[in-house]
Amino acid sequence: MAQKKTSMTKKDKKPKAAPAKKAAAPKKTAPKKAAAPAVMQEEILMQALRGMRDILPDEQPYWERARKVLSHASQEYGFQRIDLPTLEYAHIYLRTIGEGTDIVDKEIYLFNTRGGDRVALRPEMTAGLCRAYIEHGMGVLPKPIKLFSMGPLFRYDRPQEGRYREHWQANFDMFGESDPILDAQTIQLAYRVVQQLGLKNIEFQVNSIGTPETRRDYEKALVRYLESQKQKLCQKCRERLTSNPLRILDCKEDKCIQLTAHAPQSLDYLDVESREHFKKFLEYLDELELPYSINTRLVRGLDYYTRTVFEIRSTDKDGKNYSLGGGGRYDRLIESLGGEPTPAIGFALGLDRIVLEMKRTQVKPYEQPKPKVFLAQLGEMAKKKSLKLFAELEKNGVLIAESFGRGSLKSQMRVANRLGVEVTIIVGQKEALDETAIVKDMVSGTQETVTQERLVDAVKKIIKANQILNA
RNA sequence: GUGACUAUCGUUCAAUGGCAGGACAAUGGUUUGUGGUACCAUGAAUGAGGGUUCGAUUCCCUCUAGUCACCCCA
Numbered sequence: 001m002a003q004k005k006t007s008m009t010k011k012d013k014k015p016k017a018a019p020a021k022k023a024a025a026p027k028k029t030a031p032k033k034a035a036a037p038a039v040m041q042e043e044i045l046m047q048a049l050r051g052m053r054d055i056l057p058d059e060q061p062y063w064e065r066a067r068k069v070l071s072h073a074s075q076e077y078g079f080q081r082i083d084l085p086t087l088e089y090a091h092i093y094l095r096t097i098g099e100g101t102d103i104v105d106k107e108i109y110l111f112n113t114r115g116g117d118r119v120a121l122r123p124e125m126t127a128g129l130c131r132a133y134i135e136h137g138m139g140v141l142p143k144p145i146k147l148f149s150m151g152p153l154f155r156y157d158r159p160q161e162g163r164y165r166e167h168w169q170a171n172f173d174m175f176g177e178s179d180p181i182l183d184a185q186t187i188q189l190a191y192r193v194v195q196q197l198g199l200k201n202i203e204f205q206v207n208s209i210g211t212p213e214t215r216r217d218y219e220k221a222l223v224r225y226l227e228s229q230k231q232k233l234c235q236k237c238r239e240r241l242t243s244n245p246l247r248i249l250d251c252k253e254d255k256c257i258q259l260t261a262h263a264p265q266s267l268d269y270l271d272v273e274s275r276e277h278f279k280k281f282l283e284y285l286d287e288l289e290l291p292y293s294i295n296t297r298l299v300r301g302l303d304y305y306t307r308t309v310f311e312i313r314s315t316d317k318d319g320k321n322y323s324l325g326g327g328g329r330y331d332r333l334i335e336s337l338g339g340e341p342t343p344a345i346g347f348a349l350g351l352d353r354i355v356l357e358m359k360r361t362q363v364k365p366y367e368q369p370k371p372k373v374f375l376a377q378l379g380e381m382a383k384k385k386s387l388k389l390f391a392e393l394e395k396n397g398v399l400i401a402e403s404f405g406r407g408s409l410k411s412q413m414r415v416a417n418r419l420g421v422e423v424t425i426i427v428g429q430k431e432a433l434d435e436t437a438i439v440k441d442m443v444s445g446t447q448e449t450v451t452q453e454r455l456v457d458a459v460k461k462i463i464k465a466n467q468i469l470n471a
Numbered sequence: 472g473u474g475a476c477u478a479u480c481g482u483u484c485a486a487u488g489g490c491a492g493g494a495c496a497a498u499g500g501u502u503u504g505u506g507g508u509a510c511c512a513u514g515a516a517u518g519a520g521g522g523u524u525c526g527a528u529u530c531c532c533u534c535u536a537g538u539c540a541c542c543c544c545a
Contacts, residue, residue, distance in 0.1 A: 045519080050536070102543050106472065124545090153545080158472075160538065167545060236541090247543090300544090311545095325545060350545030378504060409504050417506040428504060442506075 051157065051165025061365030062355045067150070068366065069196045070170045070349070074148035077189050079172060082147045084128040086154070090120040096127040096333060098303025100244075107155040121154035124302070125171040126330065126346060127337075133175060134339040143176030150351075162322070162353045169325075173346030178331060180277045182345055183308045184284030186327065190312055190347055191290050194324065197354065198363040199314060202324075204292035206285070206310040208278035209299065210270040212332070218269035219245055225263050232259050249297035265296045274307050281308055304330045308345065314357050324357060325349035371401035372463050374416035378409050378428040385432050389425070389452070396456045416442065423462050425455065 048054060055063060074081070090110055097104050109121035122128055129147060132138075138145055150170045157165060172189060174182055187204055194202050209215055223245050230238060234253040241248070249260050270278065285292055292310075300309045309328035313321050327347025334342040358365070373393065377386040383404065393400050403415045409426070416424045426438040431449070439458045440447035443466060450458045 045535080047518085047536070102472095107543080155544080157543075159536095160540095163544075169545060252541095323545065348545065353545060376505085408499090410506080411499080413506045415506090424505085426505075430504090438505090440505075445506085447505085 049165070051159035053164060053166075059355065061367065062358050062363075063351065064368075065364075065366035066197060066351055066354050066358065069193060070150065071148075073189060073193045073196065074170075074172065077146070077172075077185075077192075079146040079148035082129070082132065082149050083151065084122070084125070084132055084149060086122055086152065087119050088122055088128050088131065090118045092127045092131055092337065093120050093123060096130070096302075096304050096337065097124065101303060103155065103302070107157055109154045109156055123155050124153055125149055125151070125169060125348065126173065126302075126304070126333070129171070129173055129346075130334050130337050130339070130344075133334060133342075134337060138175065139340050139342060144182065145175040147171075147173050147175070149173075162350075162356050164352060168351035169348045170351060171346060171348045172327075173344060175334070175342055175344045178277075178329075178343035180281040180308070181284050183277075183281045183329065184288060186345055186347055187285065187290060187292070187310060188288050190325065190327075190349070191288075193349065194312065194354075197358060198361070199324075199354075199357055200361055201315045202291065203313050203315065204290060204310055205295035205298050205313060206281070206292055206308065207266070207295055207298040208270060208274055208281075208307050209266055209305060209309055209328075210274045211306055212303075214269050214271050214274065215266070218264065218266050221264045221269065222246070222248075226259070229259060232256075246299045249299060260297070267296055277307050300326060300328060304333045304336070306331045310347070312347075312349070316360065322353060322357065323350075324353050369399055371399045371419060372422045373398055373400045373459055374412070374419060374421040374424045375400055375402040376409060376412040376416065376424055376426045377402075377404065378426070379432065381429055382427040382432040386427055389427065389437070389455070393425075393456060393459070396460075398456065398459060422466050423459050425459065 071081075090108070093108060094104055099105065103123050108123050110118070111120075112118055129149065133145070133147075148171070150168070152166050152168050154166050157163060159165060172186065174186070187206075191202070191204070210218070223241060226233065226237075226241060226245065226248060230241070232255055233241070233248070234251065234256050237248045237251050237253070237256050240251075248256060249263075251257065251260070267275075267278070282294075295311075298309060298311060300311075305328040307329045309326070311326035312324045314324055315321055325348050327345070329343070329345045331343040332341075334340065334344060357363075375386055375390055375393070377383045386402070386404065390400060390402060401416070401419050401421060403412050406412050406415070409428075413424065422442055424440045424442055426440060426447075428438075431437050435452050436449050437452055437455050438447050438449050439455070439462070441462050448458070
């Protein structure tokens with residue numbers, strides 16, 4: 001695995017006094033750290049916060065492609081974009097995600113504002129979405145109400161690759177209908193997105209966790225079963241027995257897997273309606289011919305889910321599993337926040353992981369249109385004119401590059417060449433005076449002088465000719 | 472939150488208890504207004520703080536950060 005090295009701290013570099021040659025003194029005698037300047041500057045760590053990262057230009061083409069695909073898919077499926085604040089009253093998360101969950105107990109960014117409000121950086125999107133739904137009375141809109149959202153979330157985790165304290169998610173949510181066909185459509189949409197992104201080896205895992213009541217019954221039954229054979233569990237799972245018994249189903253220890261294989265299954269404890277819902281859901285899924293499997297061990301980390309839950313996973317050649325996203329029904333959530341009872345379903349895709357997966361599987365990133373024209377200038381007068389020329393060309397739809405800061409024509413030509421432009425426009429002292437410009441075809445190397453009025457046409461002519469040649 | 476491993480120019484790879492070096496990238500140049508190659512030059516690093524030592528980038532400790540495995544999740 002390629003270990004990504006990251007440079008860390010930078011000391012403030014002292015500006016060089018003058019461009020003049022370094023004093024004759026040999027390097028070694030120069031003190032490594034020169035004497036402090038008169039005003040002592042406090043050294044600040046030039047380092048992003050832990051778990052936070054910069055998404056640099058190099059990586060942006062992947063993100064751009066992901067964003068484009070997501071936003072197109074959302075429109076095709078009739079979702080409307082909504083943007084929510086990153087900060088909310090803390091209690092909406094404590095209430096919805098559930099106290100006792102790791103997200104709330106250990107991972108939430110919680111603080112008091114100057115005004116004394118207890119607020120939290122959003123650790124997930126759904127709670128804020130429901131708050132907005134209620135606040136703006138969206139219940140009166142025609143059902144289902146489909147909302148699409150994309151933005152950063154925050155969790156105070158211990159970072160690793162594909163897991164950051166600030167990470168990006170795209171969320172698709174539908175409110176107002178409980179029909180299981182929506183559950184299937186949600187998965188269809190998720191599949192559509194990963195397909196359009198060109199991701200391979202995708203699988204869905206689905207499960208139903210029923211209602212909070214049946215879940216409690218099931219949990220009791222599970223504990224009862226496991227308690228009777230406690231010795232066969234691993235050390236951690238013995239602790240989980242009281243803290244979070246459902247998690248035992250996820251344990252990777254062989255003995256726990258063996259034991260839980262015969263444990264009661266959540267599906268057996270579903271109420272009649274949930275059972276029917278799940279059955280229908282699976283029928284629809286079969287109809288769609290999507291790659292899915294039922295994972296009765298799938299338990300999601302949020303308390304608000306009811307009935308359908310699912311995850312989108314990608315498997316690499318070593319059989320390793322990555323969760324790219326997940327979701328499920330949350331039919332009680334709006335009600336629990338004080339709104340009208342409103343069924344809902346949603347899912348989230350983790351953009352950081354999607355991008356990681358795109359790179360892993362060598363998906364083509366989005367390619368930014370490249371400039372085909374370079375504008376070179378020579379001399380003060382031409383330099384002034386070139387600003388205007390640039391604007392003129394850009395207005396006429398010519399994507400243009402320049403390097404105004406450079407002096408010599410040679411270095412500008414070098415840049416033009418490196419950029420692979422088809423045309424270079426050269427404006428020097430003479431051309432500036434004559435209101436003309438030299439148009440050079442970089443492929444053939446020929447050039448001609450044209451008036452600045454005819455410049456746009458002349459440039460476009462060459463580009464067009466090249467297009468025909470290439471076609 | 473737990474454990475393990477790691478940290479050298481922008482990137483990448485060296486080296487050393489005694490002046491930290493190369494490659495790539497960058498910038499300028501090889502006669503004054505034209506691209507490639509080649510050549511030359513110029514900047515640029517031992518994550519931070521302590522300790523051991525005559526001397527530490529190298530050995531030790533702490534911190535910070537990353538990666539991995541847990542935990543959890545997207």
